[in-house]
Amino acid sequence: MHKLLTDQPGLQMVMLGNEAIARGAIEAGVAVAATYPGTPSSEIANNFFQISRETDLYFEYSTNEKVALEVAAAAANSGVRSMCIMKHVGMNVAADALMTLAYVGVKGGLVIVSADDPSMFSSQNEQDNRYYGKLSGLPVLEPSSVEEAGEMISHAFELSETLQEPVIFRTTTRINHSTAVVTLRTIRKQISRGDFIKDPFNYVTVPAVSRRLHVKLLAHLDQAARCSDESPYNIVSGNGSWGVICSGVSFAYVSDAVQDLGIGDQIRILRIGFSHPMPAGVIKTFLASCQKVLVVEEGEPYMEESVKAFAQEAGLTLPIQGKGEGLFSRLYEFDPRMVREVMASYFGVPCPAKPRLDLSGVPEVPQRPPNLCAGCSHRATYYAVKKAAEGMQTIYPTDIGCYTLGFLPPLGMGDFLICMGSSTGTSCGFSRVTDKKVISFIGDSTFFHSGIPGLINAVFNNHNFTLVILDNGVTAMTGHQPNPGVDMKLLNFQDYGQVSIEAVVRALGVPHVAVIQPYKVKKSIETLKEAFNFKGVSVVISREMCTLYAKGFKKTKTRPYYVSDKCKNHRECISQLACPAFFLDAAGAVKIDPVMCAGCAVCAQICPENAILPVKA
Amino acid sequence: MSDSTRLIMVAVGGQGNLLASSVLGEAALLAGIPLRMSEIHGMAQRGGVVESALVFGNARSSIISDGEADVLVGFEPSETLRGLNKCNAQTVIITNLSPLPPFTVAIGKGVYPDMAELQQAIRSRTARLVAVNAVEIAKTAGNVLAVNMVLLGALIQTGVLPLTSAHVKQAIQTKTKAAFVDINIRAFDMGYEVAGQHR
Numbered sequence A: 001m002h003k004l005l006t007d008q009p010g011l012q013m014v015m016l017g018n019e020a021i022a023r024g025a026i027e028a029g030v031a032v033a034a035t036y037p038g039t040p041s042s043e044i045a046n047n048f049f050q051i052s053r054e055t056d057l058y059f060e061y062s063t064n065e066k067v068a069l070e071v072a073a074a075a076a077n078s079g080v081r082s083m084c085i086m087k088h089v090g091m092n093v094a095a096d097a098l099m100t101l102a103y104v105g106v107k108g109g110l111v112i113v114s115a116d117d118p119s120m121f122s123s124q125n126e127q128d129n130r131y132y133g134k135l136s137g138l139p140v141l142e143p144s145s146v147e148e149a150g151e152m153i154s155h156a157f158e159l160s161e162t163l164q165e166p167v168i169f170r171t172t173t174r175i176n177h178s179t180a181v182v183t184l185r186t187i188r189k190q191i192s193r194g195d196f197i198k199d200p201f202n203y204v205t206v207p208a209v210s211r212r213l214h215v216k217l218l219a220h221l222d223q224a225a226r227c228s229d230e231s232p233y234n235i236v237s238g239n240g241s242w243g244v245i246c247s248g249v250s251f252a253y254v255s256d257a258v259q260d261l262g263i264g265d266q267i268r269i270l271r272i273g274f275s276h277p278m279p280a281g282v283i284k285t286f287l288a289s290c291q292k293v294l295v296v297e298e299g300e301p302y303m304e305e306s307v308k309a310f311a312q313e314a315g316l317t318l319p320i321q322g323k324g325e326g327l328f329s330r331l332y333e334f335d336p337r338m339v340r341e342v343m344a345s346y347f348g349v350p351c352p353a354k355p356r357l358d359l360s361g362v363p364e365v366p367q368r369p370p371n372l373c374a375g376c377s378h379r380a381t382y383y384a385v386k387k388a389a390e391g392m393q394t395i396y397p398t399d400i401g402c403y404t405l406g407f408l409p410p411l412g413m414g415d416f417l418i419c420m421g422s423s424t425g426t427s428c429g430f431s432r433v434t435d436k437k438v439i440s441f442i443g444d445s446t447f448f449h450s451g452i453p454g455l456i457n458a459v460f461n462n463h464n465f466t467l468v469i470l471d472n473g474v475t476a477m478t479g480h481q482p483n484p485g486v487d488m489k490l491l492n493f494q495d496y497g498q499v500s501i502e503a504v505v506r507a508l509g510v511p512h513v514a515v516i517q518p519y520k521v522k523k524s525i526e527t528l529k530e531a532f533n534f535k536g537v538s539v540v541i542s543r544e545m546c547t548l549y550a551k552g553f554k555k556t557k558t559r560p561y562y563v564s565d566k567c568k569n570h571r572e573c574i575s576q577l578a579c580p581a582f583f584l585d586a587a588g589a590v591k592i593d594p595v596m597c598a599g600c601a602v603c604a605q606i607c608p609e610n611a612i613l614p615v616k617a
Numbered sequence B: 001m002s003d004s005t006r007l008i009m010v011a012v013g014g015q016g017n018l019l020a021s022s023v024l025g026e027a028a029l030l031a032g033i034p035l036r037m038s039e040i041h042g043m044a045q046r047g048g049v050v051e052s053a054l055v056f057g058n059a060r061s062s063i064i065s066d067g068e069a070d071v072l073v074g075f076e077p078s079e080t081l082r083g084l085n086k087c088n089a090q091t092v093i094i095t096n097l098s099p100l101p102p103f104t105v106a107i108g109k110g111v112y113p114d115m116a117e118l119q120q121a122i123r124s125r126t127a128r129l130v131a132v133n134a135v136e137i138a139k140t141a142g143n144v145l146a147v148n149m150v151l152l153g154a155l156i157q158t159g160v161l162p163l164t165s166a167h168v169k170q171a172i173q174t175k176t177k178a179a180f181v182d183i184n185i186r187a188f189d190m191g192y193e194v195a196g197q198h199r
């Protein structure tokens, strides 16, 4: 049995934040869950995927976040408790559905998890998704710890059913990827079948209907504001006259700072856990009992703006600050020391600190950026593209996946990236206004997610570029989740379909389509050259399974390669291919680590001395 | 800060530090000591750095600021050195001595630090450096992959954490694969012993 299904209320377990969230949802009787994987949210869904094989939970990896939200929206409007999980930027993709779903509302509870990533540990931006609450008019809940995340989910479902609206459950990386002891609670019995009652004048959002629905949404928002004012998650503690208003993980840093600074008697804390709508009454009362207030929140001054507005309404003139010079930044995540120091300086108390070490004169440490795996098919494709495009002036729009790492030297393949699927759309623009050859890269999962419309656009508007689809048969970067192109039979799942990328591309009317096997270097270069010389839209599908994923299916390890004494040490393999299995021994000779080497044979094909050979069995 | 103990573990993806933190998590649960931890995996499977922060005691934060670690465990010597920004003059440091040079060194974009200089840089700035050849010890214990257990043994020997060997060994029994438990316990004991001889 999956550990998150353990039916022993009171039992304590060490859990990752994302496990606590999944467990909380199981306790709340979630019956449908849909997602598109994205760090830091992925483990919630990975757990659901396993759990769905043991219970009546319906779980799916959807093509993108918008589809995932639509799946969950329909289920919730059939009365079934549903959940939709995504990283913060996924909300942008789902936003079209979200904005009008707020008008329509839900019947069964619907909780949308938005996992924000301050500091961008694995994201392209650090947008603050609390503003989606404001923008859509939906309630937002924010836990401050792993334990609370697990417990708050049940409340989120109840709130959603009370208000008949989806609830946004906003976490940050330090909730999702922190670990703590969680106490199990009872599992509510899941109701997995629902019914949809026709009511087109409330469900079909033509203008006349939506005009009424917007009125309804505002009424729900008023009700949500009352719920926020009475919410057990907006908590005041302490009796001092120095006020601190905080939310999310900042609450932990504030609590620790109060201890460390020994200012427990002077401080009064308002922890906001229900952050949209903000609890106007609670905040006004809080402000009235304080002399000055500091707002501690990562990201944008979301609470600070509201708090200042409430002070104005209440005719209060006390100092209220949060973001600004000498205070908190809108950039990156916070840490305990930073919060302690700002609190000490704002309230004018001494700050005990362990002096940092003087690190001058410490030997420099070489960088250790993540790298494509040894034998990764993307490296082989990039090499072939580079060779095939030799002599051409190129622009390489790229996309989101492991292959984005190809932009690093020495490969240097990747010139422009803004979001999922942007490789295809931006290729259209670059090829129109420049005289360079545009060659773009997209992975299989990202192609399905949002790359297809850009390609259709290219065919229709007759643009001129080559799209290389890096089809490695899995969503590799986020931890090898399935996507519509994956052969699920390999994983012993029978009831899935499979969409052929090649058939899709041909059906779109792309005039030049070719398929390569990137480990066959010479043949790949020839085929790529033909595509690059084609005037119009051309697509080359580079098909080879992700080598890390493939390891799981192989019974025996492929034979590794070694560098023989024919090596002249010009290090072409290192400078051009940079497979991480290469290293230089003490004498400066090129060697291959046999444990790391995946035996892809690409280096052997490019070595001008034919010095790289397979290890004899 | 007083009643909590802060541990940073740094490693290269694949060195088994996630298992080490899960063992410590279980041991803390067994010992009834509150624990919060957080991990940043920076694409660990693609050879990046993995950093775990473990806070034992009543603190609510699950991350550790620069200069505030009480103890640092480095699974790879250059990563230990990189982790020095988390330390202060009272910090105890345990490091493995087997280098895994990053790929940037092979392509000439960086130089791996000299091992003697590296140790001197750490020793001269902190309270205590326990440097062990964890790979060799793990091999002797029976499995080269038990580096994490060797380092856990050394960590517990320093006495900085509020955990006993008994708790950690019990956690090793439940958290590591049955077939490896004996080897893992042996590796833990050997790490403990080596750290004890190391002054």
Ligand code: SF4
Pocket (backbone or CB within 6 Å): A371, A372, A373, A375, A376, A377, A378, A402, A403, A472, A476, A477, A546, A547, A548, A549, B046
């Ligand atoms: S996980 Fe797969 S796709 Fe990603 S770098 Fe490794 S081999 Fe390449």
Ligand code: SF4
Pocket (backbone or CB within 6 Å): A374, A375, A376, A560, A561, A579, A580, A581, A582, A592, A596, A597, A598, A599, A600, A601, A602, A603, A604
């Ligand atoms: S065969 Fe060559 S390129 Fe392929 S994994 Fe081994 S060393 Fe790397």
